[in-house]
Amino acid sequence: MKQFFTLFFFGLISSSFSIESNASFTIHANGFDSNEGKAHIAIYRSTDKFPSPKSQYKGQIVLINNKIATATFHDLPKANYAVAVFHDKNKNGSMDKNMFGVPTEKYGFSNNARETFSAPSFESASVKVDRQKTIWIYVK
16 A cells, blocks of 8 residues: 555656646737738747747747737747747748848747847847746737
């Protein structure tokens, strides 16, 4: 009987650790001027090159409904993440830019971080995700 309680106790502890080690992160993006195209939503860890599309940790391409796009990432390790979103209005799979390199499609970052002549730093856009986290990002 003592052995049963010991195994039961350790089973409870290990199951609670495995449940708590995962988090989910929901991102809602608004500010789209239409439902045309798709929204690209990417999350980055501190070790990734933020916001380079080729170094994202995870990403989703989602439909825009009622001028809002939503993506949820499940089973994430607890960590700080930064998010980048852009409106791929013409569905060509990339952020369109003019001849000076300025984006011509709407975009946004977590914490609604913005810099004048460059992308924000990971630190200014980072969000702590330790259980279930939901954020809103305004694209412009």
